[in-house]
Structure formats: C-alpha cells, structure tokens
Amino acid sequence: MTKVGPPESDPEALLQVRNLKKHFDNESGLLAGVQLDDEFPYVSRSTSDVRAVDGVDFDIKEGETLGLVGESGCGKSTLARTVLRLLEPTEGSVYFQGKDLASLSGEPLRRMRKNMQMIFQDPQSSLDPRMKVGPIVEEPMKAHGMLDEEGREARAKELLEKVGLDPQHYNRYPHAFSGGQRQRVNLARALSVNPDFIVCDEPVSALDVSIQAQVLNTMEELQEEFDLTYLFIAHDLSVIRHISDRVAVMYLGNIVELADKEELFENPQHPYTQALLDAIPVPDPRSGGRTALLSGDVPSPIDPPSGCRFRTRCPKVIQPEEYDMSDGAWRNLVEFQRAVERRAFEETDPDVLRSRYFQDAVPSGDAGTLLDEALGHIERDKFEDAERILVERFADQSVCATARPAYEIESEIGDGRHYSACHLRRDEAVATAVDEATVGGAARPGTEAPEADD
Amino acid sequence: MSEPLLSVRDLKTQFFTEDGTVRAVDGISFDVHEGEIVGLVGESGAGKSVATSSILRLVDSPGEIVGGEIKFKGETIFGLEEDGGGELRPRDEMLTEEEMRKRIRGREIAIIFQDPMESLNPVFTVGGQLREFIEINRDLGTDEAKGEAIDILREVGIPAPESRYDEYPHQFSGGMRQRVLIAMALACQPDLIIADEPTTALDVTVEGEILEMVKDLQEKYDTSFIWVTHDMSVVAEICDRVNVMYLGEIIEQAEVDDLFYDTKHPYTSALLDSMPRPDETVDELRPIKGVMPEAIDPPSGCRFHSPCPEAREVCREVHPEPREMSGDAEGTHTAACVKHDAFDIGYDTSPPIDTEATGGFSAGFTETGGEAE
CATH class of the missing domain: 3.40.50.300 (P-loop containing nucleotide triphosphate hydrolases)
Structure with missing residues (x-):
C-alpha cells in the first residue's frame, strides 16, 4: 500500500x-490459533x-x-x-x-x-441509572475541568432546555424519562463541553x-x-x-x-x-x-473476497475478458455458479438444470465446454468439483476479483x-x-x- | 363476505399492577379472512403485542383477558357468559387449556416473534429444534421429520440446508434465524400465522428478501397473516387490510390503499407525516407532538386529543367508537374521529382547544414517570 x-x-x-x-x-489467549497436524511439525500456529x-x-x-x-x-x-x-x-x-x-x-x-463527543444507539444503557441527569450532563465538564460547580449546574440546566427538556428535570433519574427524552439527555451531555x-x-x-x-x-x-x-x-x-x-x-x-x-x-x-x-x-x-x-x-470479514468485496452478491459482475459470451449467457452463468455455491438445488440431471438456469441464453465456446464439465460433475454428485471449476474459471477471473x-x-x-x-x-x-x-x-x-x- | 377465519370482538385485556389497572387492549374488534394479510400498526405501547398474545391466550398474570370474544374457524378461543349470580365465567364451548396447547398453538395458529435469537434455543441445533417441532405436531417418525425439516429449510432459502441442519443458532445470521422461525411457523401448515414485528431487527435488504418470500409462500399455501409492525412502509408493501392502534384501541381500519390515500384519522395522518421519505428529500419533518400517554390512566374523550392538531372542545368530552366512513353497509373503512359527518355531535361548532400541537411551551414532555427522590 x-x-x-x-x-x-x-x-x-x-x-x-x-x-x-x-x-x-479472531482468537485470543495462550493457545490462540494453534492447530494440530498429522505431519511434522505437528503443531502450527496461524x-x-x-x-x-x-x-x-x-x-x-x-x-x-x-x-x-x-x-x-x-x-x-x-x-x-x-x-x-x-x-x-x-x-x-x-x-x-x-x-x-x-x-x-x-x-x-x-x-x-x-x-469530539459521541452519542450511542441505546439511550437506556448509555446513561448511568444511579446518577441524576443533572450530574450526568455535568460529568464531561468536570472531567475537563470546565467552570466551577455553580457554573456547571447553570450550564447543565441551560443545555437541558436547549435540547427540549424541562430544566426542572435536573434532579430526576434516567428511568423517569422515555426513550426519546433519554436520547435528548445524551445530546445535552455531548454538548456540555462545547x-x-x-x-x-x-x-x-x-x-x-x-x-x-x-x-x-x-x-x-x-x-x-x-x-x-x-x-x-x-x-x-x-x-x-x-x-x-x-x-x-x-x-x-x-x-x-x-x-x-x-x-x-x-x-x-x-x-x-x-x-x-x-x-x-x-x-x-x-x-x-x-x-x-x-x-x-x-461474506465473512475474516476472509473477504478479493478485488471488489461486493462481487459475490453483485448483480452486475463483469465478464472475464477471455470469454466472449452474450450478456444474458454470462448472467445465467453467474446465477448458476451462485446456486451451486449455495447448494440451492438437489437436481443432478444436466438437462433439467440447463432448462432451469440457461433457458434463454447458453454460454458457447470455451465457456460452454467448462459449463459442460461442471454439469458433468454435478451429474456424478460431485458438487465440490463443479463449484471449483465455476469459481476458479469464471468468478475469480473477472476484473472485479483481480x-x-x-x-x-x-x-x-x-x-x-x-x-x-x-x-x-x-x-x-x-x-x-x-x-x-x-x-x-x-x-x-x-x-x-x-x-x-x- | 364469507365467514371470517378469525373474528375478534370487543377484546379487553388488562394488567392489574400495584399502580393500578393498565388497560393495554381496550375493546378492539377486527376480522381476518382466509388468505388475507391483516396489518396491526402502532407505536410502542399501543397494545399490539398484547392483542396478539390474547388471541393465543398467552397473557400471563398480572394480565388477564377481561372481556370480549375471540372466534377461530367457528370455535371459541375466548368467550365469557354470566352465570346465575351475575358473575362472569368462561363459556362451556370455550377451548380448554389443553386443546389450545395441543391443537391450536403451532398447528392452527403459529406465531413468529421479533427477536429470533430469543426464540431459538442456543444449546440445540437448528435442525434438531425444527425436527422435534415437526415430529410432535405432525406425528412423523424421526427420519421423516428430518427430511421434512430439510425441505422446509430449503424452501425458506437457507443455503446448503443439509449441512446447516446440524449448526447452532449462533452460527446463523439474524436474517437466516428469522427464516428458520418462518420455516418453523410454516412446518405444520397452519391456517393463521401471527407475525409480531418479524423484520424490525433486520436490515432493509434482508427485510425485503423475507417479505418477498412471505408473499410467495402465502400465495402457495394460502395462509392468513396478522402482521404486527410499527413501520408504515412494511404495511404498504405487504398488507391487504390495516388496523391502526393507539393506546389500546383501533382508531382506524381500512384497505391498505384507502388508509394511505384516503386517511380519515388525524393520528394516522400524523404517523405518515412524521416519517422521513427515502424517495424524496423532506426539509422538515412534522413530528407528532408529545408522547403517547400511559394506558394506566388514558385521557378522557378521544385518547388522541392532546397531540391532535384538529382537536376541539368536543374531543375532550366524547369518546368516539369507530364508525363506518365509506357510507355503504359492507364496512370497509372505519375510523374513530368525531370530525367526520358520521358522528354528527357538533364538532364543527365546537371551539378549538389549546393542545400540545397547537402551542404551549412544554410540547414534547411527559409529566409522568417517577418523581425524583
């Protein structure tokens, strides 16, 4: 980089x-990532x-x-x-x-x-239930040594009013407020240090x-x-x-x-x-x-797809340059490849699969030969082999992947x-x-x- | 119209707490016909979930169904009658607890909850839980039930169902867990599925997929749905008819198109106006002023009168029951707002009142809740 x-x-x-x-x-601790093998060196760590x-x-x-x-x-x-x-x-x-x-x-x-301040998603868990809202709003000012005690209280009340709460609520606990009001308290707290x-x-x-x-x-x-x-x-x-x-x-x-x-x-x-x-x-x-x-x-962020990360779900993946399929045939092929990866069907008959996935356009030339090979594997119930061909020869060759x-x-x-x-x-x-x-x-x-x- | 599949009449469910009686559901009536998706819309605290729990008689102490009638396919799920001394007691034809448990829940009426993680047991495999459910409810052998479970997982779009069958709930994403629950609900081919905010916790893309799938499955099996949600967009997309709830009452009931294009109740309009739109930039949102009052002590008259921009003196005094708006006898669009001619109690001549919506400093606050010690 x-x-x-x-x-x-x-x-x-x-x-x-x-x-x-x-x-x-992904893992932590003494034995994190330790893997046992049958061969020397028996133990590896990744x-x-x-x-x-x-x-x-x-x-x-x-x-x-x-x-x-x-x-x-x-x-x-x-x-x-x-x-x-x-x-x-x-x-x-x-x-x-x-x-x-x-x-x-x-x-x-x-x-x-x-x-720099932050407002969190959950208005319930981001306020200390045992503190009154006034002190909650004053807390950041205290941490940064702003104003004296009286000044802080005055500012807290002023801020409560600014965010649309009643300054009288200074002495209430968070549980007495509704979700929207609690989020307003959060706003006031974030604003307190200006x-x-x-x-x-x-x-x-x-x-x-x-x-x-x-x-x-x-x-x-x-x-x-x-x-x-x-x-x-x-x-x-x-x-x-x-x-x-x-x-x-x-x-x-x-x-x-x-x-x-x-x-x-x-x-x-x-x-x-x-x-x-x-x-x-x-x-x-x-x-x-x-x-x-x-x-x-x-996909999992542990091993994200190469190239464009969206390519495994993208409806517009670009055809690899070495093939010359019609757009329809390429889309059908992508759809078929994803279906094989997801094991979305149990059918193994090539003709049935052809009519299901390639009704309007069939890849020809090299791509057609590879597809035949993949369908052959599926007929023998070898989904892994079919998947390997489709992924390595098509999906991984696209500019989106490289x-x-x-x-x-x-x-x-x-x-x-x-x-x-x-x-x-x-x-x-x-x-x-x-x-x-x-x-x-x-x-x-x-x-x-x-x-x-x- | 044919006999409805489910008919709810004047249902009242209350919770008896130390602070008083919470009237969570306060006299609601609606029907669900065969093959229909009926929406139940409202904000948190409107009583949507209590209403659906009541239909399955799942309300627990301190809650109790105190009145009304629930009929499902001609059978009485809930009904009261007076005995000799003027006391109310369950009617004889009301289904027993055992019949509810063995015959109705799961088999005839299934329910899908909002949080899929809490509905699945984390220490059993997903497939095992689904298989057990099918085994018990459909009297199938273990192997047969397993085959059925895998088929139904494939049908709801779980990739590689054979291998995922042996995985645990934590290995599934939120969307997939929700699919498993839908699979479970469909497994016994019930007549009615209650979906209690099933897509609220999901991303829009996943939500879209699931709604799409539900629509397909609904067409295939002709199942009826009660779809509980707070999201008007979901309502627009999936529901045939809609009931809008506010503070324990149904305040408007209409076909989905009428609800959006011929809105009769100010609360429904306010709800629609307060949403940001994805398809256009809105400069300023018009929020509903204030928050929903507590069901423990509902306001007098119309319960929506204080945040209502159109409230008049009469709204504070008269409690409106839903009335037919369209004028024909079929009863397709009802609303509970006295500003309409159907009520004719002098709304037009009544003076407007000062509400939170029309002014006043403390707009947006509740005065309720615990006082500071």
Whole structure:
C-alpha cells in the first residue's frame, strides 16, 4: 500500500481519515490459533484477523453532516470508534483539526477529546441509572475541568432546555424519562463541553418514528446553533437522506460510494448503493414494492473476497475478458455458479438444470465446454468439483476479483465530488487511485492505475 | 363476505399492577379472512403485542383477558357468559387449556416473534429444534421429520440446508434465524400465522428478501397473516387490510390503499407525516407532538386529543367508537374521529382547544414517570 503522507491542506476539512484500518484478533489467549497436524511439525500456529475496517478514507468539512450507511456488520460502528480513538487503529491516520490523533497519547489526546463527543444507539444503557441527569450532563465538564460547580449546574440546566427538556428535570433519574427524552439527555451531555464534532452512532434507530422525527429536528437545530459537525451513522436510508449533506456507503469494511446526498440518492453509481436504495420500502401501497433484491449473505470479514468485496452478491459482475459470451449467457452463468455455491438445488440431471438456469441464453465456446464439465460433475454428485471449476474459471477471473476498484466520476447533480468503487465506472472515471487521495482529498487525475489486490 | 377465519370482538385485556389497572387492549374488534394479510400498526405501547398474545391466550398474570370474544374457524378461543349470580365465567364451548396447547398453538395458529435469537434455543441445533417441532405436531417418525425439516429449510432459502441442519443458532445470521422461525411457523401448515414485528431487527435488504418470500409462500399455501409492525412502509408493501392502534384501541381500519390515500384519522395522518421519505428529500419533518400517554390512566374523550392538531372542545368530552366512513353497509373503512359527518355531535361548532400541537411551551414532555427522590 502507498505510504500515507501528510494530508493535503484543506482548510475546510475538520476531520481527515486516511487509509484507516482496524483489525481484530479472531482468537485470543495462550493457545490462540494453534492447530494440530498429522505431519511434522505437528503443531502450527496461524491467527486470522477480522478485518472490520479495511482501508477507509474520507473528509468531513466543518459544519457539515456526513451520513454513513451500511448493513449491520459492515463496520460502521467500529469505524466511528476508531475515528475517535476509542479503539486503537491498526493502520492509518485520523487528522482532526490538522493533528494526527493516531500519534497522540496521554494528556494531549485527553485534551483533544473535549472537542469530539459521541452519542450511542441505546439511550437506556448509555446513561448511568444511579446518577441524576443533572450530574450526568455535568460529568464531561468536570472531567475537563470546565467552570466551577455553580457554573456547571447553570450550564447543565441551560443545555437541558436547549435540547427540549424541562430544566426542572435536573434532579430526576434516567428511568423517569422515555426513550426519546433519554436520547435528548445524551445530546445535552455531548454538548456540555462545547465540542466541534459529534459522532452519532444510530442515535434514533431505537426510537419510534414519531419520536425519531422530534429528535432529528432537535439535532438539526442544535447543529445550526452551535455550529456542530456530525458523523451520522444509521442503517436507515430515509433518516440518512433527511439529515445528511454528504453520504458514504459502507460494505464489509470499505467505503464503496461517497457523494453529495442528492447525487447519491438520485444518481447512484455503485451496484451496492443501487441495491440498497431499491431495497428501501416506500410508505406508499401504489409504489409497487421493492425491486432487484440482493441475494445471499454478507461474506465473512475474516476472509473477504478479493478485488471488489461486493462481487459475490453483485448483480452486475463483469465478464472475464477471455470469454466472449452474450450478456444474458454470462448472467445465467453467474446465477448458476451462485446456486451451486449455495447448494440451492438437489437436481443432478444436466438437462433439467440447463432448462432451469440457461433457458434463454447458453454460454458457447470455451465457456460452454467448462459449463459442460461442471454439469458433468454435478451429474456424478460431485458438487465440490463443479463449484471449483465455476469459481476458479469464471468468478475469480473477472476484473472485479483481480483488482480493487476506486474511481472518481463526474457528479450529475451539484458540483460535489463523487467516488464510486466499481469497475463499471472505469471508462467514465476522471480519477483513478487506490490510495487515500480519491475519496475526499484533492484529485490527482490518472496518477495510478487500479492495483491488483492479490 | 364469507365467514371470517378469525373474528375478534370487543377484546379487553388488562394488567392489574400495584399502580393500578393498565388497560393495554381496550375493546378492539377486527376480522381476518382466509388468505388475507391483516396489518396491526402502532407505536410502542399501543397494545399490539398484547392483542396478539390474547388471541393465543398467552397473557400471563398480572394480565388477564377481561372481556370480549375471540372466534377461530367457528370455535371459541375466548368467550365469557354470566352465570346465575351475575358473575362472569368462561363459556362451556370455550377451548380448554389443553386443546389450545395441543391443537391450536403451532398447528392452527403459529406465531413468529421479533427477536429470533430469543426464540431459538442456543444449546440445540437448528435442525434438531425444527425436527422435534415437526415430529410432535405432525406425528412423523424421526427420519421423516428430518427430511421434512430439510425441505422446509430449503424452501425458506437457507443455503446448503443439509449441512446447516446440524449448526447452532449462533452460527446463523439474524436474517437466516428469522427464516428458520418462518420455516418453523410454516412446518405444520397452519391456517393463521401471527407475525409480531418479524423484520424490525433486520436490515432493509434482508427485510425485503423475507417479505418477498412471505408473499410467495402465502400465495402457495394460502395462509392468513396478522402482521404486527410499527413501520408504515412494511404495511404498504405487504398488507391487504390495516388496523391502526393507539393506546389500546383501533382508531382506524381500512384497505391498505384507502388508509394511505384516503386517511380519515388525524393520528394516522400524523404517523405518515412524521416519517422521513427515502424517495424524496423532506426539509422538515412534522413530528407528532408529545408522547403517547400511559394506558394506566388514558385521557378522557378521544385518547388522541392532546397531540391532535384538529382537536376541539368536543374531543375532550366524547369518546368516539369507530364508525363506518365509506357510507355503504359492507364496512370497509372505519375510523374513530368525531370530525367526520358520521358522528354528527357538533364538532364543527365546537371551539378549538389549546393542545400540545397547537402551542404551549412544554410540547414534547411527559409529566409522568417517577418523581425524583
């Protein structure tokens, strides 16, 4: 990977994240990863990492809201915690107001933390049930030595009022509040030290829709009043669309697309974003429901797919260059390959399978021969062999599997930057890179070709 | 219309607590016809889950079904009558506890819960649990039941079902666990499946897949569903008819299209307005003011009058029962709001009242809850 230099001096950027990685040990302890073999040396040791966040770059400008969206397990929360250095990054840098947080420690880091606060998803478990809300709101001020006791109390009451609670509630315990109100207490606590930057990790997903709207409105008002910058994490695209200025879409530890809100929602340029958008239900019985659903599960982050991580579920995988199939035949082949991998059928008769999966278009030439071979294996009930042929000769040969995509393309709506990690965009890309420059920093057109990942 | 599969009349379920009687479900009536997906929508605390538990007679102490009637395929799941001394007692034809357990629950009415992890036993394999369920309920031998279990796992879209059969619940993702529960619900081919927020904990992509699958399976087996949810988008996608609940009551009941395009109750409108839209950018959300009051001490008159933007003096005094809105006798769209002509109790001449929605400082707070010590 390219070495990370100092960030381009972008005076507007409050936070710059460069090639950030966070890996977790899959096993821990004395015997972690120890495996026994029949042959010499009998005992071997190999550890596997969970690559929760694996090379992420983005910028957040002052006063904006960056929405971060993705399915559960894609690494959103780990990213948020790593950005705030609640988790130690494995690799990469986080520049906050020009200083690299990853290199800070001890007292300087503690003092930096005053400017960065976090709001958690569960309003119940993020408040100490044995503390009254007043002291809860005062706690961060105490930790950072702000004001004297009287001043803190006055400020806490003022903040409670700002977030839409009654200052009289200063002496109540968290259990006396509803979920929405507790999230407001969380907001007040985060605001107490007058931060510049707040990471909101699914702050409204535990709330009812009507309460959600109240809290979202309050958050927007506070942003305006206190000039806050939000990193707003959610899995709900409707909420993201409502509150964000720019949106980053995350899949399996990578950011796959990043653009201005309107551009991303109206002109999505990554198949994963498109699938996510198609999957959102619209509250309208006449909308005809969702279309183009994704199949299969998210692969394990322990051993993620090479190249583009979405390729195992992507409906638009690119055909390997060595074959010359029609588009229909290639789609059928991909579908068949995934069905074999999932063992979705028990049928072994090649003719039946042909008519089920290749009715409208059959691969010809080399591809046809390989398919015959695979069908032959299935007829002898050797699914593993069939799977091996289909995966090694087709799926692994696609450019999606051999190179990690990173392109910047022209925005259609607005003049913001539009990053899309999909090889389908390689012809229209204005900039190509696999390093940190593409996502949020200045473009360096044509500096680097996509690197092979393996 | 034909005889409904399930008919609920004036159902009342209450919880007797130290602080008083919680009227969680307070006189609801609805029908489920064959092959129909009926939605039950509302916010947390509206009484949706208590209503569905009542249908299966699963309400536990301190809760009790205190009134009303539940009929399923001509049999009485719950019904009371007066004995000689004016005391209420269960009717003779009411199904016994044993009949409920052996014949109704699981076999005729199945239920899918929200949290799939809590519904599966973590120390038994997924396949084993499914097999046992089929063995007991369908009187099949072990091997036969296993074959059946694998078939049904494949049908709900579990990849490589033979090998996953021997895995434990923690080895399945949330979406797959929910599929297993759906498989379990379908295993005995029940007539009615109660789905209690089955997709709420899932990602939209997975939710989409599961709803799609439910629609296919419903077509294939002609099963009826009661779909409990708080999500209007899911309602729009899957339901045929919808009941909107607020504080223990059904306040509007309509075909799904009418509910969205010809909304009659201000609460339903408010619920629809408060949602952010995925397909367009909304500048400002219009949240419902305040929070739902406690069912322990419901407000007088219309229970929604204090957050209601259209409330008038009469709303505080008169408690509306749902009435037919469409004017024809079939009864396809009912709502409990006095602003409609069907009520005719002088809403138009009544003066508007000061509510949380129309002003007042403390909008958004509850005055309830424990006081500080």
